[in-house]
Amino acid sequence: MERNNTTSETWQSSIPLLVHKANNKGPSSSSSSSIPTVLMLTTLVAVLGSYVFGSAVGYSSPSQSGIMHDLNLALAQYSIFGSILTIGAMIGAILSGTVADYVGRRLAMGFAEVFCIFGWVAISFAKDAWWLYVGRLFVGFGIGLLSYVVPVYVAEITPKNLRGGFTTVHQLMICIGMSLTYLMGANLNWRVVSLIGTIPCLVQLLSRPFIPDSPRWLSKVDRVKESDSALQHLRGKNADVYQEATEIREYIETLQQQTEASLVGLFQLQYLKSLTVGVGLMILQQFGGINGIIFYANSIFISAGFSESIGTVAMVVVKIPMTTLGVFLMDKSGRRPLLLVSAVGTCLGCFLAALSFFLQDLHKWKELSPVLALVGVLIYVGSYSIGMGAIPWVIMSEIFPINVKGSAGSFVTFVNWLCSWIVSYAFNFLMSWSSAGTFFIFSGVCGLTVVFVARLVPETKGRTLEQIQASLNSYSTKK
Template sequence: MEPQTIVHVEEDSNSTPLLRNVNPADPMRNVTAESSSGPAADHATVVLIFSSLISVLGSYVFGTAVGFSSPAQSGIIDELGLSLAEYSLFGSILTIGAMLGAVMSGKIADSFGRRRAMGFSQMFCLVGWGAVSASKSAWLLDVGRFSTGYGIGILSYVVPVYIAEITPKNLRGAFTAVNQLMICCGVSVMYTIGNFMSWRLLAFIGTIPCLLQLLGLFFIPESPRWLAKLNRWKECETSLQRLRGDTADISQEAAEIKDYTESLRQLSETRLIDLFDVKYAHALLVGVGLMVLQQLGGVNAIAYYASAIFESSGFSSRTGTLAMVVIQVPMTLLGTLLMDKSGRIPLLMISATGTCLGCFLTGLSFLLQDLQIWKYSPILALIGVLVFTGSFSLGMGGIPWVIMSEIFPINVKGLAGSLVTVVNWLGSWVISYSFNFLTEWITSEGTFLIFSIASGLTLVFVAKLVPETKGRTLEEIQASMVLFNRKN
């Protein structure tokens, strides 16, 4: 039998759905507003900014791991004598480790807290980078890559969740999108410095942000929503006050968190099978669908093998990867700034349109090259990759992770987040491992045409199913999901 909930949806004066607890005798409902009488907590404080920066160092590590394989490819193959198939295994085994980390990420983050989960993951990243740097054979290279993958698999879930749980609603989109900005920065730094140094030194440099995050975690507060879930109300309020500032009035936000958390306590403990209950169907479809479409668009084919793509198109790999850096960082920053102004849906639509066009142009350049009817096809390949990179950085790179961190209720967030993250990494592995073979089996132009079609399908999916979460608290988003499920 489906457990009963004591939650219902009301409308405020602005017709925004709010979640309320209908039990008037609930002792946790009346949070002492007199404990703080300052202004509303809707601005960025020093503690909030610092906490977000420390957490997104994990995203930077994610980016360095993804960006490492492209500039290191020729050096590793030459020095260790790897075949193309062996290097494809090395490049893609990161995602196998990440899938394992993603499977465990929700449980680890829910059991030990968001901060400890980040620290735990960085230990594996450190070991992984050290093993890669010291590798003399393919097996140690793969073990190190797998270990780093396991670490970033956990980070890819816990970082956006932690940021979403500590930020006020009017800043949450931009702050969570910094996750993608730092991934982009990590990739860009590896692309840039990888052109000028050995792959071993490049791997050693990858340990630096791991150490910085491990140190910084000692100085940031735990997620107040995670503390509330464990019934640690006093620590929840203390953490929230630190994040919002000493003079901020946290009473309303604390009341919403406590109301919602207490309501969820009436539900039975969630199992994996429970995720497929109809009441979570919309959230699960959106979360999984966005991750699948993000990967089928070909991002990791371009990220992992950018140098090889440019070389096969006849364009300079060094110039091409540096051009990608010039494009992706500003576009990611632009997407971050627009996140809480334009909303999630418009950015996703523009981004998917651009990735569709970019893959089409790249595929067209390879077709023209094969037909030998236009000598400037390498330039078209560069334009296509840059259009794809800029468009992906604007929205499709970060927004699926933002939405994933927003749409699941706290009682299933760990399991659901793990499932969604596993799906993302599974898609990443499929694309990163099969790309080199696909270009041989169905040609490069055929491969990029498939990526272009997937981006076109993303437009339809976003328009029909993805909710706008801009400007809503996490509790309000859950209320709107309840309304959607009832209507459908």
């Protein structure tokens, strides 16, 4: 007990020194305007896992009629197939931090892709519902791992001036995977689409040996020479990485004075603000309705009296450019402004969709209400894509110290998938109760998000991971 108190005092007293050192570093190579080719290629390999994530989420909507017809499934059976993805993802999320900390970020991605490949193949050759369930569960497990490992890995390999934009590419690739799978599902047999789903898995699996592991993880496991070598490789052979490498080592040496935090250990006062921000953003992201709207977009448009094919194409047309815009704005405008704009937009979009269904219930403006529903959904999807889709994952990858990142990241990712399952499972029941009421609830949650971001979420733009984590934990301890 005495040792823990001493360690805690040492940690607290070290924080101001670390922040002072980090804030007073001279200009480093990470602030250079040029982006090393190795860094770009490494990030591209990593975010192939994000594409797999997106394709898995986007698969169920366009494939529904084909799978139900070919395998003679009832709606209840297909609902199990759709929602079991999130069950697998929750299991993967629980283990994600432990796996990533034990074997490293790079091996964890490969481990996840093996499960995804098996899952896609099982779906493609399924002769009955059970093989569909097994395949979907395995794909879910894989993307549960990837949803944590990819943004954390990208955040740990990029310099502070590029970290926001590079980490947001995770969401862009999810968006591209989802959108392309929507389009393929509308034009190709569902078995062919599932086989195509194995291609990015295989590419990442085969490319993984050629990318470096996270310098921060290597330093954490006392592989200091490999950490320095990986950092030099990522920044370019002529870059001066001395300051950045020293800062990483100093911070990790301080953290190693503490034991690795268990799940229970996360709920200490010093981690309270980080945990509140990370968990809060994930809950609000999912309870804002995104997975209900994405999973069941076709049925929403049909209920609103609008063409499902036009609605789906319109979503794709809006989603990709807005997510791309978010990537470019992330390190220019900062996290908080984008989050606030995004949350206001999702609130407005859900309100317009709710108003459309409300007018339908009153049998008024029958010609206008379907268009209003489409406009509302498109505003929602566009606004979500520019901020709420990516930024919670960016912030999650930034705010936790590396000694708790495994357990904290697993917990936050698990909460995200649990909320995702609740929304995707309850969505059809809510729509049966009241379509207008469902979207009014989502609009209210998005309104709460604005308040939460304004009051609690810190700006992390332009700060090193060590600065962010030290200041947050210092703040929590003082409070």
